[in-house]
Amino acid sequence: MKLISAPIAGALLALSLSLAGCGTSEPTENDMFEAMAASDHNQQMFGSPEKLKVSTKKIGCEKTGEKTYKCTIGQRDGKGMALPLNFTKGDDRWMMLPAS
Numbered sequence: 001m002k003l004i005s006a007p008i009a010g011a012l013l014a015l016s017l018s019l020a021g022c023g024t025s026e027p028t029e030n031d032m033f034e035a036m037a038a039s040d041h042n043q044q045m046f047g048s049p050e051k052l053k054v055s056t057k058k059i060g061c062e063k064t065g066e067k068t069y070k071c072t073i074g075q076r077d078g079k080g081m082a083l084p085l086n087f088t089k090g091d092d093r094w095m096m097l098p099a100s
Contacts, residue, residue, distance in 0.1 A: 005066055024089045025059035026069045031094040042096060059085075069096070 022046070026067040036042050037049040046052055059082055067089040074082040088099040 003011040024067045025072060026063070027056055027087050027094045029058040029091075032058055032085070032087060032096075033075065035094040036085070038093075038095065 033049045033052050036046050036052060038075050055076060056073045058075050059072040059074050061069040064086070065088075069087050070084055071087055072082045072084050074080065086099070087094050088097055089095075
């Protein structure tokens with residue numbers, strides 16, 4: 001029986017640990033802003049991504065489906081209302097879903 005060298009064993013362990021986390025985790029704040037800016041309709045409603053990043057922040061997300069999250073954004077200064085938005089993970093990016 002041939003033993004695996006320590007560097008190779010370490011690399012295999014690191015790879016397996018990184019693959020264990022390959023599920024769909026909630027969107028980051030940046031993912032949310034990019035999804036919100038992805039269509040003309042959303043840009044008309046929310047403004048430019050740059051403006052969003054300056055004035056709003058991600059408050060949190062709740063998993064609502066296999067690849068779907070209901071996330072809340074609010075004003076960075078804590079004033080104003082919080083807005084819940086739905087996001088789903090596509091093949092290569094997050095997308096904002098229409099309000100339901």
